Amino acid sequence: MEEEASNGTCRSGCESAYCSEEDELPCGRESGEDINRTCPLSSFPFGEIVKKEIDVDVAVIGNGPSAIFLSLLLSGYKLFFTGSHPNKILREKLRTDVSLLEQDFPYLSEGLEGRSRNPVSLLFDTLFHPNADIGQTHLSSLRWERDESSAISHVVLGCGKPGGVWHGVEPSTLTLSHQEWLDLPLYSFNDWKKDEKRKDEKNDKNSKWRAKAGHVAQYYQDYIHKMSLKDNFISSVLIKRVEQIWDCPLSPNSPGHKPVTPPWSPTRTSSNSVASPTTSEGIIAESEIIHSAKCMCDKGVCCPTIVQCNPEWMLQGSYLKPSCCKRRDQEEASPTSPLGYSSSPNSIAVKSRKIVLACGLTEPKRLGIPGEELPFVTHSLSDFKKRLKCSKRRGRSGSALVVGAGMTGADAVLYCLDNDIHVNHSFYQDLSKANNLLLSKLPSGYYLEYQRVWKLMKGLETSHLYTPLEGTRVKSFSTNGETILTSSSEIEQSLATSVGMIAIGSQANLGFLPQDISSVLGIDPSQAIDGKNNSVDIDSFSSQSERVPNLYALGPLAGDNFVRFLFGSGLACAKSIQNSLCKTNLSPTQSTLSSTQTNDTTIL
Template identity: 35%
Template sequence: MPSSACSQYKDVVIVGNGPSAISLSVFLSGYRPYFKGGTHSNCYLNEKLQKMSPKKSIVEQDLSFLSEGLEGRSPNPVGLLFDTLSRPDADLGVENPSLLEWKFEKEHAIDHVVLGKGKAGGAWQSMDGSMQTLSFANWMELPSLCFKEWQNSHHRDESHANNGRATIADVRRYYGDFVEERGLGSYFRDQFVVTSVQKKFYTNKDVDSESGEVEPCKCKYKNHSFLWEVRGHCFHGDIDADREEFCYCTPNVVIATGTFDVPNKLSITGENLPYVLHSLQEVEHVLSNNKKKKSQDPVVIVGAGLSAADAIIMALKMKRPVVHVFRRGANDSQLIFKKLPAAIYPEYHNIHSMMKGKTINPLYKAYPNHSLVELRDDNHVLIQTTSGGDILSMDAFCVAILIGACPNLSFLPDNGKNLGIIPRCAIDSKHNPIHVDPYSYQCVAETGLYSMGPLVGDNFVRFGLGGSLGITNHLLLTKNKQIQ
């Protein structure tokens, strides 16, 4: 493995290759959305749209003006704007056609690279393909390629039979095909692990005229020009010997890694034992590899979210007994199941019904208002009521602790703690997202550093895509100012 890597210059480096990153790559490659006419149900927005110049793409518009007054399930106004133009009145349960048409304008292409640890699609590539998406199928689509049209062209129509929802397998195929069909492959680097993103200060004399290699300047002044240096390693095979280092220098870095890298833990005795799992992927692997192994010991599943519910569904399908441990009461108003329509999500409402004891399954046993207190090396599990009552013990086939996850931002100085809405605290999509300008998605704390998707509070794909519009708009404005 080389000990150092020469710097390659890019106008933009995107860290992460999930749907948000793919969407941004579409914009940066030269695709532009235009208002194609029609009427929007939001009278205030509709009036603005009708007055826009048809010769200017949405990227060239005043996003602050267009998004003013919009409301919805995203904390970011540009995310709401892009969503309501792409899927008008989607939250009313209707499927209206998009008000945007896409044009490829090569002259607007911005040189960039997308760095991902796996295949394009990010975390979606590692999920169980048989499960269904939480969102409707058309809410999973990326700019310029209708999900239904893609399904029809590939003779896939599962979403019509699943209350409008798609399978995970279809979504990850769609994301992979999207990159290929839109000609984005040259921008994507799979198996690229970013280990460091930091500022490097330069002078004009620090670029070698022959090699083009950029060398860091030793001077560090507040107003001194700088680039971001993105370092890491990539794999060209299955063995560590095929690992190579890489280094990119760029004025603009976009953090689009998502929030599923590091599973949350209970920090109890025995949590690192081999039979204790912390992800759906691990649960699927263990259950699939032990189909023929008969055991009366239950799969103990901890958590009351959708990941825990998916694990329960998976275990029951394989005829495994399940013990379900969760801290809240089964009727707690904060449970996610309370927010999902039963007609669209029958499998989750069935789990909730079992949690409440209304639906009986001989393979399922719920322990509401309980928590795991100790895990022993003989697969012995201790649980206790949250009020501190009696301790119950049982043997477990395996234990799945599925209580959420947090992002891995170890490649940023101090794990990115200076970037949050609450400074010096760990980044969390719900409680402490990265603090960005609501229109440009540039980090408030750092010039030239952007973020999008779950890291800025957009946990639904449909809203996360708005970051690509905001970032591209800001890059264009910045370029125009430099020209002037």
Template identity: 35%
Template sequence: MSSPRKEHLGASSSEPLAVIVIGNGPSGICLSYLLSGYTPYVRPDAVHPHPLLQRKLTEAPGVSILDQDLDYLSEGLEGRCQSPVALLFDALLRPDTDFGGDLQSVLTWKQQQERAIPHMVLGRNLPGGAWHSIEGSMVTLSQGEWMGLPDLQKGLGHNFVSGAVVTAVAWGTPEPRGSGAQAPSPLFQVTGVLTAKDQSQQPFSLWARNVVLATGTFDSPARLGVPGEALPFVHHELSALEAATQVGVVTPASDPVLIVGAGLSAADAVLYARHYNIPVIHAFRRPVDDPGLVFNQLPKMLYPEYHKVHQMMREQSILSPSPYEGYRSLPGHRLLLFKDDRQAVFRDPEGVEKVFGVSLVLVLIGSHPDLSFLPGAGADLAVDPNQPLSAKRNPVDVDPFTYQTTRQEGLYAMGPLAGDNFVRFVQGGALAVASSLLRKETRKPP
């Protein structure tokens, strides 16, 4: 942490910052990069393989992507993401990746300090967020080079404050000064606790004109809510399997490890177990060919390991001969309960109950964000305020071209909170937020 930022935080300054970013993972890093004056332009000699996008890019030569109409540029693009700006930025950085190509990015970057917006990125731990929990042995979608941002760490450190736990964010609109004065924008008060290297703690209170939520969704693993889920052999993190393997609790001779879930975390667990020849029962509620499965959203050439897991899920079931020794899948099975004697009880698609002996259980069915520092824990910000906030099913409702929440001016959400669940696509959210903030801050009266 740099001295100026630490002093600013410790002083609990009442002078509002332009932007406070809560969360220092991939989303926060990308946004800080763009807010630090690193500006994307289209290379003059670049030719994009998408004809319509190429024509649009030639209409504003020399104008930064941040200053262009993102709605207009992203119109007509298709891909593996619901966010139009995420598709746009991905198309500019990786013009033909999904087709196995390696065309160079059409972007060039300029460091323009005069365009930088003062900001502070607050994080509980060291910058990197979810990346720190990704094991080296695991396959991950978050390939570092896919950030596509040159000199990523250069000049960003002074904007980051580690050990800062935000406990409350409140907002209100100050009273206008003088008759006929324009109503001011809302101000946000961000309060929390800063833990120093010597573990001493001090409270802080900051004011900001804009707040960006970039906390990710890995705070609270989702649970099945079935009897026995709290038993000591049932876990909700892949690290539990790694630990059990390392100390010899789980071996190739053990009863199978039960992996519950049909997402990438569950696939990582299957890959890990297969690597160590640990027998696996893989259970999931959806049919194998459900178009909503994440495997159907990944290009096969880039992620052969994940597609291998999908192939195993499809070709293997408990009722068929095993083409994959040590692996059995249970598509369409619903878990009913876990028993003390390490048995798992399921109901199959025909309604028949089945019981399996297991050595360890990993329930990997997603996770929920912790927005307890917001009024109402952020529930009112979701697309459906009556349902729990969920990155996959009920994210924060944001404007697709600015990522500003639809419920509160000046409050933004990005990354998984806004439904962008791959690091590959969080950059588009950063582009949208930075573009919006640049417009807002440059027109702000002195």
């Protein structure tokens, strides 16, 4: 697109001083074109209103790698131990004639160690990547078979394309993980590169083992087609509301029925039971936790215990349409709509027996200070780059400001250095004591760019383009660009800022859940859910919430942030769902999204 006019108004009518030449439709059409037709990114035309209703056993919210892996298992793919593994103790525990989904996870994972807190993640990783942590390369100890007759009906819903947040990362960004640690089963990243005839960059040793984020995003998107999973995926869908429905077998007049008056919010007690402020008994067993919910049999009355109920879920959402101006649309759309999209009249409703949260940590954490919502302050790396370009063209005074000592903050600093932009870097940590920062742990031989940032932060190297502000916190932003920072000794300093980026981490956006459910999901229910300090409180061997029946959490929501360790929670989830459906005599129904199904078993 052409550059915006000098008065700050772009061709699409967005009155923003930071609207850049890249503010175009996500689907490729320019802002002046008619959008009352089918967009390549949407499932339905915008000129007609469509309402889609689906009834499945499992609804998955989020379409990143953890959701893709779960879909693979729910589609009838079973994994078996090959009989070969360098760990003799584990080798003797495992059976080769029974699917891993039917074996004892606590027994198998006992004694395993690694860089994940989830024992099932460690189990799957040691079988999928044997001895990876000590630099050895072994073939996977897993073989796969597909039995479509055992498939469980499910739908995977995502705001964007399959691959999740990978599509929002700068395509040229190199991954931290080794390429092989990004693999999904049966069709590796290297297989995909061969099919796409992609070669590593010449004279770039990093590209031989680190992948470009854009390639990874495309690999995950292509994977669902290669593995025939695409019929279970619906993209460009924003889930707006989720309700838990209790199908009560007892009426209020039935013997033993004890009505509970909503709202009811459970709280933990020191005896690991649950105290209820609305029951005369005061204490009920944790296995009998209930929430205020809508009863299908008697409106306004909730069931006494989950033992007597079969809770189900109802999801409501809308299809997304591309906007004609990203910034204007972001102001009009709901906070959960991705930048560049807004809700369309087309709606979707999904009824399911189980719900799986695989939506990751998509909400940037905020400082909560005055001026944080001013136009020159952003929480997005891509937006930060765009605003710097606009600021440079306009000759706006002041340096860039990056807040945060994590990897995203380091990426923002590197962008400034590579483009001759002076950057002030504020972080509250005392680096002489901050041993838990990932930047300090990266091997220098493999991550040269991040080692450069770390040395600048520590003062081991200097640059006229970089000023470290160790032990400082931002207090406020002003409309004229003035930024006030305070040190640990409460000394204030003022800086002139052209563009500021807040990169202090991410947290879950679970605004679609009822308050009485979202407020009890975390290990510490009083705090927001993030992947570092407060993940969803799940049973590690089932991935099911400890407090909400029939609700599961995968990936970063369960505490695993690297792709390599995402799959354990999906494996535990698939095993739990499979066992639960069998016990309740809910035979998996054929998905309304699948085209055909056979009873053939395929060895892969």
